Amino acid sequence: MQEENPQWQPNGDSQYTEQGTAPTLEPVVWTASEYVAHQKSSTWYIALGCGSAVVTVIMFLITRNIFSAIVVAAACMALGVFAARQPQTKQYAITEDGIVCGDKNYSYAIFKSYSIVDEDAISCVWLRPLKRFMPTVVMYFAPDDEEKIVNMLDNFLAQEDREHDFVDKVSRRIRF
Secondary structure, three states: OOOOOOOEEEOOOOOEEEOOOOOOOOOEEEEEEOOOOOOOOHHHHHHHHHHHHHHHHHHHHHHOOHHHHHHHHHHHHHHHHHHHOOOOEEEEEEOOOOEEEOOEEEOHHHEEEEEEEEEOOEEEEEEEEOOOOOOOEEEEEOHHHHHHHHHHHHOOOEEOOOOOOHHHHHHHHOOO
16 A cells, blocks of 8 residues: 655645745735825925026036036936926835835845835835846835834845935935
C-alpha cells in the first residue's frame, strides 16, 4: 500500500503552503494622496512671478543670450503650473512580487533600501533606487498602516535613516 503524502499543509495561520516552501505573505494595500498639497495664496503666485522676472533678467544680463532667459522664464512658468496641480489619490500595495504605486509596478531588485520619513503630520516611505538617476519613490500612508508597511518591507529591503536633503528643505520652506 502506497503512503499518501499531501502536497499542501497548513502553516498554522490557516493559510496553506506547498510543503517545503515559506509561507506566503499577505499584501499590504492602502490608498493615499501622491504628495502633500500645500494651499498657495495669490501672494505666493505673485512672489513666484516677481522672483521669476528677477531671475530671468539676471540670466539675460549675465549671458546676453535671449534664449537662456526664455528657458528660465518657461521653467518658472512650468513651476507655477505644477504648483497649482492638485494631488491624485493613488492605490499602493506591497506584495511578495514587488511594490505597486498606482499603475506602476516596481521590483525589489531596483531598490537599495527604504526609509520612513515624517513630513509634517503625515509619514511616508522613501524607496532609494540603486540607479543613480532614478528618482526616489515616495509613498504616503496613514499612521495606522506604518507597522504593517514596515514589517512587510523588512522582508525584502534594508531600512536606513534618512533626513531631508537641501532641495526637500527648500521645497518645504516655500510650501511647494
